[in-house]
Amino acid sequence: MIEVHDLSKRYGAKTAVDHLTFSVQPGRITGFLGPNGAGKSTTMRLILGLDRPQSGTATIDGVRYADLREPLRKVGALLEARAVHTGRSAYNHLLCLAQSQGLPRKRVEESLALVGLTEVAKKRAGGFSLGMGQRLGIAAALLGDPQVLILDEPVNGLDPEGVLWIRNLMKALAAAGKTIFVSSHLMSEMAQTADHLVVIGRGALIADESVDAFIARSSDHSVLVRTPQPSQLAKELERTPAEGEADGVTVATAEDGSLIVRGMTAQEIGEKAAAARVVLHELTPQRASLEEAFMEMTRGSVEYHADLESQTGGAGAAGGGIADAVPPGFAPPGAVPPGAAPPAALPSQDRAEPAVPTSGSEAAE
């Protein structure tokens, strides 16, 4: 089991990892999700003792990585950046790593065979393609038959066959009771592979829950409504909770004056509008893809938490579910004019959140 507690890392003025706390359980694949620059690689480097955190701890079965006596027998790691001397053959690369852990040469051959590099074992790693380099990295990770695997973007550079192979490999290892912690910036990839998700944005935790729960929450849909009487319709929709809908309805106003309604079907909205004698110009169900939902959710999440805390006295701090993290005025990207700020968060006040790009916070990479 990997346990991360209150982990923080700054590079100069930039905070790459911001008080992260989560744990990774054995026997399943835990996906580590976040946009590029969210701090995934940094978090993994901190767990592996490559970087020193400013605060917090990261342990593997209760032991810091740096205190492991034979670390490669306990933890296998694939880093995003290559960690192979270009002038050394694949065989010798694995051999020197095996020797450092007291592993027999047989393990080197087994690992090479497992990733399908036996034929090029004596070739210089510098001449390997991206996919072959990735396979060599995976061979190094599996060398010590470790209990814990930490894989940073393992499908990078792999062909479709390779992607399928690594997916099945991870599933088999998880089924064998191993702890698998695998990062990706692609929601679609994680949806097919992971059992559990840890989602971060700008170094802070956004979600730590099962994939099913994540999908259930982030794929709910909204309805775009255009009307000449928006405030009247908004009041009407929010006043009466829809039948069978426990959580009520939220209405947000987009910049062009249209309404984004969540928690209600287009049919219900149309019926309500007719009953209230409100004219409708457009009534379009919007369905965000998982990918879009994820991107919207991770964008500007830190600012959102700060605002919410000041408004509600600390409720919904980092560590809450997705519902806390999704800006209430969330709308599919298509509903917002390009370059415009996301729609106002609350219907009563026209608070505009700037769309802050999340890239660039991972300075050390």
Next chain:
Amino acid sequence: MTAATPDAPATVSAGRPAEGRRSAAFPRLLAMEWTKFRSVRSTVWSLLAFVILTLGLSVLFTWLTTSQWSKMDPTQQLAYRRDPTGNILGSGFVLGQLAICVLGVMVITSEYSTGMIRASVLAAPRRTPMLAAKALVFAVVTFVVGEIVSFGAFFLAAPILHSKVPVSLGDKGVLRALLGAGLYLMMLGLFALAIGTLIRHTAGAITGVIAFVEVLAPLAQLLPGSLGKHVHAYLPTEAGHLVAQSAPGTNDLLSAWQGFGVFCLWTAVLLIAAGWVLKRRDA
């Protein structure tokens, strides 16, 4: 935690043989570093180049000296008579030692430039034992190769010089100088390794080492009076190479072993700094 966790905790490994076997770890790191060293073509080639270059230059310079002997300055002739061994070795080593400097730097900086350092640090997360193992492997290699070269150069060049300055292994200080030449090269390699670890970038580190070896000495001599003389005498390679001379020079402030001791101190301080920095820095 709503996801399924099938029969997981049972497989968590308890009581691996890893704990409490610290003594076994260092020989493993030595094996690792030896494999790293021998499995990269560039290191093997640089060592070969060093051997051929140094032997060739020693023979060439000695042959030139003997053929020009009658035209030489009497003070130069005197210097040859006083320390024939040091002159034989010095002529080839002046250039040959640069190969050792480059190799010492590259042994660590190539790990940084290729990213191998991350694999190394993952395998040896306490880091300083890895540096110690690397230093020991490299020291043994440079010492052995250095001795081959110094004895080789002597046995090739001494017969050429014989007609002008007879010198044999049994002469006073000769054996010490030949052994000392290997020790000097070994220490020079470690010196370069330490600077490479501190600077991490190949070009910068090589520049740094060359500055110590080739640039600082003439600069120090420009300092006025005895200050310049003292600074010059205590520079790492100026002090260190005294051990590779069979007889002390007329102006030497330090004896052969004192000089080597000064070089060892420089190297030790830099290696400790390198270990400290390696442990503290992000890899």
